[in-house]
Amino acid sequence: MAAPKILSVDDSKMIQTLITKAFTTYNVQLCLASNGVEGLAAAARERPDLIILDVTMPVMDGVECLMKLKSDSTLRDIPVIMLTAEAGKDNVLKIAKMGVRDYIVKPFTEQALIERVSRVVDLKAKGSDVIRNKTIEDPAVVMVIDEHATIIDAIRKGLSSMPWKVVGTEDCGAAAQMMAKEQPDIVLISLSFPNKAALGLFHAIRANVRTQNMPVLGLSVKTATAEHTECKNAGFAGVVTKPIDLADLPERLARAMNLDTSSRFFEVKDTILFVKIPAGLSVNSASDLSQYIEPKTKEMVEAGMNQLILDLSKVDRLEIYLIKLIIGLVNNCRSLDIKYRLVGSIEFIGQAKAYEEMADVQIFPTVEQALADFDK
Amino acid sequence: MPDLLTIINKNVPEVFQTMASLTATPGGGEVDPPRPATLHGVTGSVSLSGKASGIVYTAYSQAMSRSLTIRVLGCESPDEEEISDVVGEFTNMITGNLKSHLCDAGFPCQLSIPTVMRGVDISVVAKSAPICVRNTFFFEELQEELVVLVFAKLDT
Numbered sequence: 229m230a231a232p233k234i235l236s237v238d239d240s241k242m243i244q245t246l247i248t249k250a251f252t253t254y255n256v257q258l259c260l261a262s263n264g265v266e267g268l269a270a271a272a273r274e275r276p277d278l279i280i281l282d283v284t285m286p287v288m289d290g291v292e293c294l295m296k297l298k299s300d301s302t303l304r305d306i307p308v309i310m311l312t313a314e315a316g317k318d319n320v321l322k323i324a325k326m327g328v329r330d331y332i333v334k335p336f337t338e339q340a341l342i343e344r345v346s347r348v349v350d351l352k353a354k355g356s357d358v359i360r361n362k363t364i365e366d367p368a369v370v371m372v373i374d375e376h377a378t379i380i381d382a383i384r385k386g387l388s389s390m391p392w393k394v395v396g397t398e399d400c401g402a403a404a405q406m407m408a409k410e411q412p413d414i415v416l417i418s419l420s421f422p423n424k425a426a427l428g429l430f431h432a433i434r435a436n437v438r439t440q441n442m443p444v445l446g447l448s449v450k451t452a453t454a455e456h457t458e459c460k461n462a463g464f465a466g467v468v469t470k471p472i473d474l475a476d477l478p479e480r481l482a483r484a485m486n487l488d489t490s491s492r493f494f495e496v497k498d499t500i501l502f503v504k505i506p507a508g509l510s511v512n513s514a515s516d517l518s519q520y521i522e523p524k525t526k527e528m529v530e531a532g533m534n535q536l537i538l539d540l541s542k543v544d545r546l547e548i549y550l551i552k553l554i555i556g557l558v559n560n561c562r563s564l565d566i567k568y569r570l571v572g573s574i575e576f577i578g579q580a581k582a583y584e585e586m587a588d589v590q591i592f593p594t595v596e597q598a599l600a601d602f603d604k
Numbered sequence: 605m606p607d608l609l610t611i612i613n614k615n616v617p618e619v620f621q622t623m624a625s626l627t628a629t630p631g632g633g634e635v636d637p638p639r640p641a642t643l644h645g646v647t648g649s650v651s652l653s654g655k656a657s658g659i660v661y662t663a664y665s666q667a668m669s670r671s672l673t674i675r676v677l678g679c680e681s682p683d684e685e686e687i688s689d690v691v692g693e694f695t696n697m698i699t700g701n702l703k704s705h706l707c708d709a710g711f712p713c714q715l716s717i718p719t720v721m722r723g724v725d726i727s728v729v730a731k732s733a734p735i736c737v738r739n740t741f742f743f744e745e746l747q748e749e750l751v752v753l754v755f756a757k758l759d760t
Contacts, residue, residue: 239717240696241689245677246623284696286717313700314715316707334697335622 231255232349235276237267237293238311239285243334247280250338254437255352264288268296271303277349280332283312283323294326307348311336339436346437353438363488365391370481371412372396373403373429374447375421379470383416386474387481400425404432411438414485416468419448419455427462434463443484447472479513489513490520500535500599501528503557505550507542514549521557529564535602536561537595540572546579546586555585569598606709608702608754609633609737615701616741616752619694624675626743628750633739640729641738641753645669646687648695648720654713656706658733658756660699663726664691668748692718698752711758730755 232255236247239262251258259274261267263285271279279297283290290310297303307329312319315333323331330344345351362368370392372380380396387394395410397403400421407415415433417426426446433439443465448455450469459467465484468477482489495502501524509517525536538557543550554570561568570591572580577593580586592598613630620626643663651659664672673682673690682690696718703715730736733755741750 240693241686242676242693249678284700284715284717313697314704314707315701316704318707318712319704334700335619337622 231257232277233257233274234278235259235270235274236280237261238282239263250341253353264293267293279306279308281308281310283310298327309344342437351437363491364482365491368392368413370394371415373400374418386477390478400429403429414481415444416447419446419459430462445484489516493517494524499533500537502537502539504539505543511549514553518553518556521560525560525564525566534566536566536568537598538570540576543576551583551585569601571595571598606705609635611702611705612752616698619697626745628741628743631740635737637738640727643726646691646722647726648691648718650695650699650718651716652713655759656711656713656756659730661753662695663751665748668746671746688720691720733757
């Protein structure tokens with residue numbers, strides 16, 4: 229989607245500088261005009277998605293410019309936010325009657341400007357569209373807000389093997405300030421703070437264009453189902469129940485952050501693609517992995533490779549969802565003419581024999597044997 | 605009757621805090637100071653016309669107007685035009701806020717476009733304005749002062 233085009237009409241270089249600075253970190257096309265006449269010409273030429281229009285200007289003021297915009301059938305639908313130093317009731321009423329979308333009273337903060345503008349156009353922070361390319365090996369900031377320091381410490385310990393920084397606070401009120409200093413990639417917040425503080429903070433996060441897409445997970449005891457429903461309805465990415473399953477936590481967070489986790493499963497060695505199934509692979513992780521199979525196998529074929537090892541040697545129990553995953557991979561290899569070999573423990577091989585779906589799939593007990601079979 | 609000194613004592617610090625993150629501390633202020641008043645340095649002015657009429661002056665030293673411009677525009681060596689623009693815009697905001705109070709109190713009025721002048725001793729007087737208030741605002745961070753002078757006539 230193209231970046232929204234915003235036309236700022238103001239005679240003051242100071243205001244234009246502040247507006248330009250405010251939008252520096254957003255994907256917008258900003259056009260500037262210094263009075264009403266220039267503003268009308270720019271509006272007709274650029275067809276912006278939004279006009280920020282100052283009231284007091286030389287040559288043609290904002291009020292006259294707005295009247296001309298509204299009387300032009302090709303420009304009248306462009307939303308206008310008026311910028312005025314006059315906040316009196318009569319002035320506000322007069323502005324409202326002229327058909328403006330909103331108004332901003334000077335002095336204004338950068339945040340107020342961004343907030344008002346984001347109500348009219350879809351503002352996206354620069355770089356927010358590439359978040360899908362972030363991988364599980366990239367650094368990330370995880371913020372934990374919980375009234376119990378022990379929970380924060382436990383999460384920090386549980387994520388110690390990840391390249392993620394965990395920042396924590398027991399004070400819900402301090403969290404917003406911490407976020408302003410260092411924007412987290414994900415937030416975990418206890419739902420037990422009094423006065424529904426977690427919901428309040430969540431709404432503040434969503435109202436801020438910088439953090440509006442940041443995933444937020446609730447922290448709560450399993451039995452507090454009403455809390456879970458309330459926060460899911462509000463738009464939380466999910467609820468992590470206490471006691472926290474720390475083994476599952478990295479995966480949950482990676483999924484919530486939409487990280488590319490394929491490096492955990494796929495590795496190329498000597499022009500052979502290895503698909504490694506870790507011990508205790510959960511249903512959700514198997515689902516994540518299955519989504520990577522098609523693009524990864526296509527990618528290997530395009531790169532000139534045609535051999536694949538599915539390494540199941542760490543799997544001690546063959547579950548139905550694993551069978552589906554294996555069959556899916558095998559079918560994919562067959563359709564792309566990829567030579568594949570499966571590796572599993574003797575015990576695993578024994579379990580596989582009990583399933584009809586695995587009947588015609590050969591499994592080698594070691595990687596070396598599987599590799600050797602490629603040369604036959 | 606609106607208390608103009610109280611209004612400027614509140615709105616001048618607000619404008620500087622919001623736009624420049626500067627703390628402005630108002631002095632005691634003067635109601636009906638001696639006229640003509642004398643201002644120095646870079647002075648912005650905006651006129652009011654209507655049921656409330658008059659003029660608002662904001663007077664900065666050369667150094668303060670420069671420091672403020674550097675702070676707001678983020679440039680290293682602002683030219684006179686840039687300094688005038690910043691001084692004019694701050695005067696506009698201060699006067700716009702004053703106008704809002706006057707309009708809400710039943711004195712609708714219009715604002716002029718800001719003008720900026722420079723001089724060592726600028727003598728100003730508004731013979732038809734019976735109300736005159738003046739205050740000095742201290743900026744500790746810059747170790748500078750700003751003088752705000754308001755002449756007004758309110759038609760009841």
